[in-house]
Every structure is written in C-alpha cells, then in structure tokens.
Amino acid sequence: MKVEDFDMFCTLLRQRSGLVLTPDKAYLLESRLMPVARKWSLKGLDELAAAVRSKRDEALLRDITEAMTTNESSFFRDQKPFDQFKAVVLPALLASRAAKRTIRIWSAACSSGQEAYSLSMLLNEEGAKLAGWRIEIIGTDLSGEMVNKAKAGLYTQFEVQRGLPITHLVKYFKQVGDKWQLNDEIRNKVQFREYNLLTDLTPLGQFDVIFCRNVLIYFDQPTKGKVLEAMAKLLPPDGVLYLGGAETVLGITEKFKPMEGQRGLYILAK
The missing domain is CATH 1.10.155.10 (Chemotaxis receptor methyltransferase CheR, N-terminal domain)
Structure with a gap:
C-alpha cells in the first residue's frame, strides 16, 4: 500500500x-x-x-x-465487572434510587450486544429485588451491522460458549438450526441504537452506570479525554463508569477518579 x-x-x-x-x-x-x-x-x-x-x-x-472497527465481545466478558456490579454497584443504586425506582445503564461500543444482554440476564436473576423498578439498558455502537446483529439476539455456538454459563444458555436461549436465539424476555429489556462516541452524547440522556470497556485503548489521548469528559456530563454525582482492565482516567481527565478498592470502576471527582 x-x-x-x-x-x-x-x-x-x-x-x-x-x-x-x-x-x-x-x-x-x-x-x-x-x-x-x-x-x-x-x-x-x-x-x-x-x-x-x-x-x-x-x-x-x-x-x-x-x-x-474492532467488534470483539463475549458474554460476561472478564466476569469481574459483572461480579462488582452485582455486589457493589447494584446494592448502592437500590438504596439511592429507592424513591424513583429507575436505573439507566449504557453499554457503549456494545458490538454485537453480549455485554448489554449479560447485564439484562444478571438483572433478571436479581428479579425479586427489582420488583416494581424500571430498568433501562441502552446499547450503542458505531456499526449499523453490529447493532442489527445485537437486536436479533441470534448467536453461534462459538459465541454462546464464550463466557455464558450453561445454566443461562438453557434458561434464556433456544436452539434455532445451528444457532442460539435469546428469548424475548431478556431482549426486550435492552434497546440498541447506532451512535458514534465522537458526536454529541447529550441526546442519550442521563445514566446511572456507563460501561465503556476496551474502547479507549483505540483512541489517542485528546480523543480519550473528549469522550470521558462528555460521559461525565451524563452521570449524576453518584454515577459509575466502567473501563477495561488496561484503561485508566489518570493523566487523561480530572473529571473521574478511581473508586477505592474497585479496579476498573470510576466515579466523578468532587
């Protein structure tokens, strides 16, 4: 070339x-x-x-x-962020949002939807605690092809073998030919749309939790800062940002700081 x-x-x-x-x-x-x-x-x-x-x-x-655009994803990828969500983030939200009983979660650069659907399954498993709550999960990606795949909720044998517990496969999927179809109960809890992280993010609205894992590693420093500062505007004072294991806010923005004792979790700097 x-x-x-x-x-x-x-x-x-x-x-x-x-x-x-x-x-x-x-x-x-x-x-x-x-x-x-x-x-x-x-x-x-x-x-x-x-x-x-x-x-x-x-x-x-x-x-x-x-x-x-890299479209690498898997169900319950790296597992620990989901354990953190269940043990640390969700209990805090249930306490702080008890009055309005609404939680909004954004899976940014969601690829073919596995992260967003993993959250949907996790929250479904916590169903008794969430009775009467409105949970919104929004998945966005730059790629229209990936957004359409995510909406379909249809995955190959290889895709469902990566990170998905066998109990969840049996409970939430049915086999269609040589692929696996996620059931409507889980799919209907997630909305997918095409969105570019470099554009104005404010139309997406406010979120309690943002997952933006393994995305910033592909950006240069100024772009990382721009995206992080835009995301900071979408979070309330007690909102939470997830980044990938190889990512950090240090030296990039002063809008966020690490959550003490929780690797990969960031909160707004006061």
Missing part, C-alpha cells in the same frame, strides 16, 4: 471513529479493507483510495469505517 494511501485511510478513520493506526498496523488495514474493495467492484486498495478521494460517497466511507 502506498504511504499516502495509508495516511489518508488513517486520517479518515481517526476523524470518523477515533481509531488510531500506527504504521505497523498496515497489514490490518489491508486485510480488512480488501473485502470492502471487492464489494465495491474495485481491484484493490489503490482503487479504493482513489474512490474515496474522488467520490467521498458516504456509504463507501461507512463501509470502510465499519470494516476497521
């Missing part, structure tokens, strides 16, 4: 998704964009780059962006 084409694609991706690619990731760019070139009846990345420069077709730009 020509250096100028690589640079052009990198600039495009950074502007549209926040994704930062270094020169050693050229192979990744080539492997993921070749299918896009074929879809658009182009012979290779040279022609794809030329098409971007000449047409700026929104559908083409969207295909390029979605092809490069």
Whole structure:
C-alpha cells in the first residue's frame, strides 16, 4: 500500500471513529479493507483510495469505517465487572434510587450486544429485588451491522460458549438450526441504537452506570479525554463508569477518579 494511501485511510478513520493506526498496523488495514474493495467492484486498495478521494460517497466511507472497527465481545466478558456490579454497584443504586425506582445503564461500543444482554440476564436473576423498578439498558455502537446483529439476539455456538454459563444458555436461549436465539424476555429489556462516541452524547440522556470497556485503548489521548469528559456530563454525582482492565482516567481527565478498592470502576471527582 502506498504511504499516502495509508495516511489518508488513517486520517479518515481517526476523524470518523477515533481509531488510531500506527504504521505497523498496515497489514490490518489491508486485510480488512480488501473485502470492502471487492464489494465495491474495485481491484484493490489503490482503487479504493482513489474512490474515496474522488467520490467521498458516504456509504463507501461507512463501509470502510465499519470494516476497521474492532467488534470483539463475549458474554460476561472478564466476569469481574459483572461480579462488582452485582455486589457493589447494584446494592448502592437500590438504596439511592429507592424513591424513583429507575436505573439507566449504557453499554457503549456494545458490538454485537453480549455485554448489554449479560447485564439484562444478571438483572433478571436479581428479579425479586427489582420488583416494581424500571430498568433501562441502552446499547450503542458505531456499526449499523453490529447493532442489527445485537437486536436479533441470534448467536453461534462459538459465541454462546464464550463466557455464558450453561445454566443461562438453557434458561434464556433456544436452539434455532445451528444457532442460539435469546428469548424475548431478556431482549426486550435492552434497546440498541447506532451512535458514534465522537458526536454529541447529550441526546442519550442521563445514566446511572456507563460501561465503556476496551474502547479507549483505540483512541489517542485528546480523543480519550473528549469522550470521558462528555460521559461525565451524563452521570449524576453518584454515577459509575466502567473501563477495561488496561484503561485508566489518570493523566487523561480530572473529571473521574478511581473508586477505592474497585479496579476498573470510576466515579466523578468532587
């Protein structure tokens, strides 16, 4: 790939998704964009780059962006955040929200929906404590393809084997051919929509808990700061932010601070 084409694609991706690619990731760019070139009846990345420069077709730009966005997810991924939610976050919310009996949770960059549905299953298991409560779980992703997959709630054998307890598979899924369909009870508790984290987040409304795990690692420092400060505005004073194990707010923003004794959990700095 020509250096100028690589640079052009990198600039495009950074502007549209926040994704930062270094020169050693050229192979990744080539492997993921070749299918896009074929879809658009182009012979290779040279022609794809030329098409971007000449047409700026929104559908083409969207295909390029979605092809490069990492869509890695699994049910109850890393498990500990869900244990923390059940043992630490949820009891605190049940106490502090007892008057309005409403909890809103955002799964940002939700990919194909496993994180949001894991939360839905977890909350369903806590059903007795939540009788009379309104629970809203919102999952958003940049990729329209991933949002549609999440809405369908249909997963492969490989996907349900990754992190999903067998008891949950039996209780909440039914087999459809060689795939597994999540039941309506769990699916109906989650709303999915297409949303870009680099745009204005205020239309999403306020949340009590935000899951934004393993997303910031793909952004440069200014973009990380921008996203975190935008998320801070969506949380009440006692709101909670989840980040991935390799992520931190330290040195990026002063809006958040780590929750004492809880790795990966952040609260608003007073």
